[in-house]
Amino acid sequence: MDVFEAIFTRRSVRKFKKTPINRQTLRKVFEAARWAPSWANTQCWRFIVVEEEEIKVKLADTLSPRNPARQGIRDAPVVIVVCAELGKSGYIRGNLVTDKGEWWYMFDVALAVQNLTLAAHALGLGTVNVGYFDSEKVRELLEIPENVEVIEIIPLGYPDEIPRTPPRKELSEIVFCKKYGNPCFT
Numbered sequence: 001m002d003v004f005e006a007i008f009t010r011r012s013v014r015k016f017k018k019t020p021i022n023r024q025t026l027r028k029v030f031e032a033a034r035w036a037p038s039w040a041n042t043q044c045w046r047f048i049v050v051e052e053e054e055i056k057v058k059l060a061d062t063l064s065p066r067n068p069a070r071q072g073i074r075d076a077p078v079v080i081v082v083c084a085e086l087g088k089s090g091y092i093r094g095n096l097v098t099d100k101g102e103w104w105y106m107f108d109v110a111l112a113v114q115n116l117t118l119a120a121h122a123l124g125l126g127t128v129n130v131g132y133f134d135s136e137k138v139r140e141l142l143e144i145p146e147n148v149e150v151i152e153i154i155p156l157g158y159p160d161e162i163p164r165t166p167p168r169k170e171l172s173e174i175v176f177c178k179k180y181g182n183p184c185f186t
């Protein structure tokens with residue numbers, strides 16, 4: 001699968017088969033994440049792999065019952081908790097140097113996560129980015145230190161559904177030529 005096919009056909013998967021993921025495949029997914037670009041190559045992303053049934057159930061309980069990804073976290077063979085070490089991204093010699101404040105770690109982690117989810121898809125695996133959950137409960141459950149932010153939960157497994165394709169905005173709405181609001185493509 002080439003990169004364009006992976007980008008266009010990746011979908012959020014929320015129903016998973018119980019089929020286990022072998023270690024080599026799992027490693028490949030994290031290798032893809034590891035090679036993402038980051039602020040001054042600081043690589044602040046950290047990942048916690050959860051395969052224990054009782055912990056997956058507790059992780060699922062950190063989502064609201066209305067969150068459509070909740071059951072997927074219980075069912076997927078692997079659940080990844082995505083974190084960031086603070087005080088690295090956006091800093092030079094201990095000082096925050098841009099007008100984006102402490103926020104850059106979110107950007108770096110998103111790049112790594114996108115690599116991870118596309119690589120997973122290319123390997124026949126499904127994922128969904130889960131951002132709506134109680135991160136303080138996850139911190140407690142997995143003993144995550146204070147200098148580390150909990151960012152996402154990603155269930156990973158072989159898909160048990162063909163998800164619908166949510167529409168995207170047209171290029172004319174999001175790409176501007178010369179000045180803001182002037183469409184580049186019709």
Ligand SMILES: Cc1cc2nc3c(=O)[nH]c(=O)nc-3n(C[C@H](O)[C@H](O)[C@H](O)COP(=O)(O)O)c2cc1C
Nearest residue numbers: 010011012067068069128129130131132133163166
């Ligand atoms: C930062 C972020 C947070 C998300 N949080 C959730 C979530 O809490 N629950 C859920 O079911 N989907 C969540 N999603 C998945 C989006 O709903 C999904 O990516 C979007 O509808 C587009 O669908 P697609 O990924 O299949 O292209 C999240 C996606 C992103 C990028």
